[in-house]
Amino acid sequence: MLRAHGDREATNLLVHGDNLAALEAVRAQGVRFRCAYLDPPYNTGRNFEEYDDTLGDHRWTSMMHPRLEAVHALLEDDGMIAVEIDDTQLSSLLVLLDRVFGAENRISIVTVVRSAPTGHKAKNRGPVHVSDFLLLYAKDRRAWRYRAQHRARTGFDEAYSTWLENPDDPPSRFRFRPLRSVVARALGHASTREASRAIGKEAMDRAVAEHALRHPRHVVRFAQPRYEAISKKAQRLVDRSKASPERVFVLDRAPLTPLVLRGGNRMLTLASKVRDVNGQPALVEPITNVWDDVPFQGIAREGGVVFARNKKPEKLVARVVAMATDPGDWVLDPFLGSGTTAAVAHKLGRRWVGIELGDHVLSLAEPRLARVVRGEDATGIAYDRGEAPNGFRVARVDLPRTRAPR
Numbered sequence: 001m002l003r004a005h006g007d008r009e010a011t012n013l014l015v016h017g018d019n020l021a022a023l024e025a026v027r028a029q030g031v032r033f034r035c036a037y038l039d040p041p042y043n044t045g046r047n048f049e050e051y052d053d054t055l056g057d058h059r060w061t062s063m064m065h066p067r068l069e070a071v072h073a074l075l076e077d078d079g080m081i082a083v084e085i086d087d088t089q090l091s092s093l094l095v096l097l098d099r100v101f102g103a104e105n106r107i108s109i110v111t112v113v114r115s116a117p118t119g120h121k122a123k124n125r126g127p128v129h130v131s132d133f134l135l136l137y138a139k140d141r142r143a144w145r146y147r148a149q150h151r152a153r154t155g156f157d158e159a160y161s162t163w164l165e166n167p168d169d170p171p172s173r174f175r176f177r178p179l180r181s182v183v184a185r186a187l188g189h190a191s192t193r194e195a196s197r198a199i200g201k202e203a204m205d206r207a208v209a210e211h212a213l214r215h216p217r218h219v220v221r222f223a224q225p226r227y228e229a230i231s232k233k234a235q236r237l238v239d240r241s242k243a244s245p246e247r248v249f250v251l252d253r254a255p256l257t258p259l260v261l262r263g264g265n266r267m268l269t270l271a272s273k274v275r276d277v278n279g280q281p282a283l284v285e286p287i288t289n290v291w292d293d294v295p296f297q298g299i300a301r302e303g304g305v306v307f308a309r310n311k312k313p314e315k316l317v318a319r320v321v322a323m324a325t326d327p328g329d330w331v332l333d334p335f336l337g338s339g340t341t342a343a344v345a346h347k348l349g350r351r352w353v354g355i356e357l358g359d360h361v362l363s364l365a366e367p368r369l370a371r372v373v374r375g376e377d378a379t380g381i382a383y384d385r386g387e388a389p390n391g392f393r394v395a396r397v398d399l400p401r402t403r404a405p406r
């Protein structure tokens with residue numbers, strides 16, 4: 001061990017050395033990971049200040065293959081790997097991951113939008129490249145559990161147009177009113193029309209959205225259930241609800257939320273779509289396989305380190321970590337670069353191992369992570385640590401020396 005930072009009992013590990021040898025050493029220690037994020041060299045043909053990225057297709061594939069196998073062996077049975085890449089090696093990587101993890105364990109190929117089509121990129125022949133790809137594979141798709149992730153959505157979903165007076169009462173006693181008339185009253189107007197005339201339609205729309213976000217348990221919409229997709233019991237209740245449209249019917253489905261029906265339609269509350277985003281209630285929607293809401297612009301100062309063109313946004317890595325792990329789980333990054341994954345894992349209360357070959361592990365990642373464990377990093381994602389021990393050790397792993405031929 002070279003050095004330690006923070007709590008003595010912390011088992012997080014920063015390794016300086018080649019990741020193949022380091023993964024072997026980690027395996028010998030018996031650690032297993034629930035998530036591995038890999039951001040390998042993209043084979044850009046460029047010689048960066050910190051590392052050489054000119055392997056060429058064949059050597060790149062030969063370099064990656066044993067490393068993917070080593071990561072596969074280190075994952076928990078319900079673990080996940082995420083590998084970020086651009087389109088240079090996308091096809092080789094896909095073939096490799098299908099071979100090592102199995103195509104049946106592919107979770108998703110996410111398009112990560114990195115930039116806008118401006119400047120020199122727009123001069124390329126053909127469509128402008130603005131994206132990376134994140135290839136997500138489970139070690140065993142049947143054992144893997146998705147921790148659902150959401151993103152803020154713009155605009156208000158106007159289908160949520162009904163106000164539920166008494167959400168705490170038993171559903172059979174629910175009373176409903178039009179949401180807009182409740183908001184008009186709250187603004188001191190006798191009717192929706194009067195409110196719109198007084199403040200204008202746009203301001204009224206804004207007021208409705210703000211009121212709804214402040215009282216999401218009171219705001220509901222009704223949607224037709226897919227008859228063929230629900231149970232026989234639920235179908236019978238839908239039929240009864242259609243026959244008595246004024247009554248509210250309820251089907252208990254513990255541990256799921258109860259099915260509440262009126263006029264044959266299912267009630268959905270806005271509360272399930274509202275999350276706290278930076279301390280404010282915001283409307284969210286499930287993430288898709290296109291991530292265009294994680295800015296790469298403005299990350300130059302994240303972690304207080306300069307790692308031009310290669311550093312990834314903490315928010316991006318945090319989304320990967322959050323979808324595949326719980327607090328206390330182990331996260332691995334064998335191409336650690338400036339330390340982003342370790343910083344994110346640390347801030348989210350996960351345990352981590354980060355491996356980096358280049359000397360920038362000492363000049364960039366180590367001081368960055370030391371600031372993170374001291375609670376001094378005000379950049380990137382916020383801290384949400386819980387009780388996890390707060391420190392890390394630095395170790396060096398050398399490649400086994402090949403004996404010189406006699």
Ligand SMILES: C[S@@+](CC[C@H](N)C(=O)[O-])C[C@H]1O[C@@H](n2cnc3c(N)ncnc32)[C@H](O)[C@@H]1O
Nearest residue numbers: 018019039051311312335337338340356357358
């Ligand atoms: C694209 S960068 C990773 C950037 C990182 N995600 C960040 O946010 O800072 C790829 C890194 O992999 C490292 N690397 C390349 N080959 C390696 C190897 N065999 N073992 C360990 N690290 C390696 C490079 O030195 C480089 O820092």
